[in-house]
Amino acid sequence: MSLVSVIVPVYNVAEFVDSCLKSLLGQTYKDIEIVVVDDGSTDNTPEVCSEMSRRDPRIRVINQSNRGVSAARNKGVSEARGEYVCFVDGDDIAHPKMVERLVRSLESAHADVACAGYERFTSHYVPVDLPHESASCTFSAQAACSELLYQRIPNGPWAKLFPRVVLADVPFLESLRLGEDLLMNFDVFSRSAQVVVLEEPLYGYRQREGSTMRTVRTSDRRLVVEQLEHRVSPVLSDAFANRIFAEALYVAFEGRIAARSIRFLLHKYRRTVVKDSKSLVQLRIYALASYIGVSVPAVIHRWKARIR
Template identity: 35%
Template sequence: MPPKVSVVIPVYNVSKQLEKCLDSVVAQTFPDIEIIVVNDGSTDNSPEIIARYADKDSRIVVIDKSNEGLAYARKSGIEAAQGEYIQHLDGDDFLEPDAIELLYNKAIEDAADMVVFPFWFDYVDEKKKRSSRPAPGVYDSVSFFQSMAFCRNYWSVCSYLHKRSLYAEVHFEKGLNYGEDAYLASQLTYFANKIVVLESHPLLHYVIRNDSISFGSFSEKKARDIELYPQLQRRFYQDKPTYPQVEEALANVELGAIVLLLSKRWFQEAPRLARRAMEIEKQFPDLLHRRPARRYRKLLKAYARSEFWGKLVARYYLLTRKIK
């Protein structure tokens, strides 16, 4: 019989954290799982660690492939998966021992397509911060997407146990790293009829490393990804019947991406980004007065007026540490 849950773990040069990750999955209190480890062309000793664990545990399935980025590593794992439900886990993160048991039981009990759960941000100084998430309860696809887009929540697909059948029409964007979670999560959310947000202790430890995709140094590639993922979300939803219901939410996600770029001092594209923000404001006037744009409203308006005024206001933001 196929396993009930497939845990998909993409791995790229995370040898220092990988053993803790694999230990946490092997030791799950829910044993009826398969563990699909996708080595995405690692150049450290991650492949040796994976092979050692696979020799000890027959539930581990190893996929070795050339490096194509996080999205295609996950795609390879999904294509090999046999479980009714999927749990994603990055190779430098780890699960609480009872995570899969709690999530699977909740999914079966509530006949849910997706179960969403809280997680910890684990920082290098050993501090922890609990993730925000929508209020516990039952959601349809529209209400959940709106909640994610308008609240300070996180798109991490690693915090969703979800049915494998949701992937029938999912598109993976090759090369997309930053924002890959948001694009994938928005598609899975659309195809899910019933989404349950679980009230529980955090079940995942999301380890913050200085060189991680989400929290590492800023680069032109990351900036392009940040601009791209809201466009991909919009493109996905545009021909869907629920588009009118989520159009404002999509605009807020795009505005959030623009604000993120400015907060990272990506000023070389600021005039163009600001003009786009003003176009969004014309269609949805309230968005610049809400998080996350509210803090940067004056800066956006200044850059939309002229680059000179934008640079002047940007200097003020830097001096007052509104931008760090």
């Protein structure tokens, strides 16, 4: 069996990290090490993690000053010993068969990367019953990058299995608090021969106030757009147009529609989004609405939020 390093960045998640680590210790795939990187927590997260590491030697705890989740993940990769690496956030929960199914699918498909789905939860995570065999699709590097840009493969680094040697060469961008996972995934997929994608949700993603995704900076989204535009290739131009339009739309939703750069991006890419049959239906609707006025998509978004 190949050793899998599960990297867990933690920051002030004392309330949740016990459940997270227990879900990893309970994996049906036993040849794992759990590398916990504490990113300068100010609560008792380090104590909880250290106590659990004393109970099970598969857990290693590394402490660093607060530098952000990307730096914590990069530190975990540098300390990992496994042939493969997967990531789990300290407030989330892994399905008991997550690692087993990822490894099995990767090896069966002779792929370089394995990806699975996830389920959102708020307080209680209940793992789904899995079929005996995993349903999956295998993509070339180009096709996998396309699926990622079209938002059919989730951005998150979690619920995925990567070769450690590749991650060592493609670190997370530490200057970003948002979108660093999208860029890392794209760069890793680009270097892969094949990527296998499982249909099953093998990860529990906790939604809570105060998480990184709820405290993002608009400037981060603009940096993501810049990074995406640096990566544009002719063969994936429509897929890139879709993703860049989506990122610009998120900025508009956050009330920054007046920014000239955002208006320019919406104008530049909306025609491609509308004409592209691969675009998400909702994204095409927003693109069409922008022809009425570039502020209209944000109005529709706020209206949808009120009626939920």
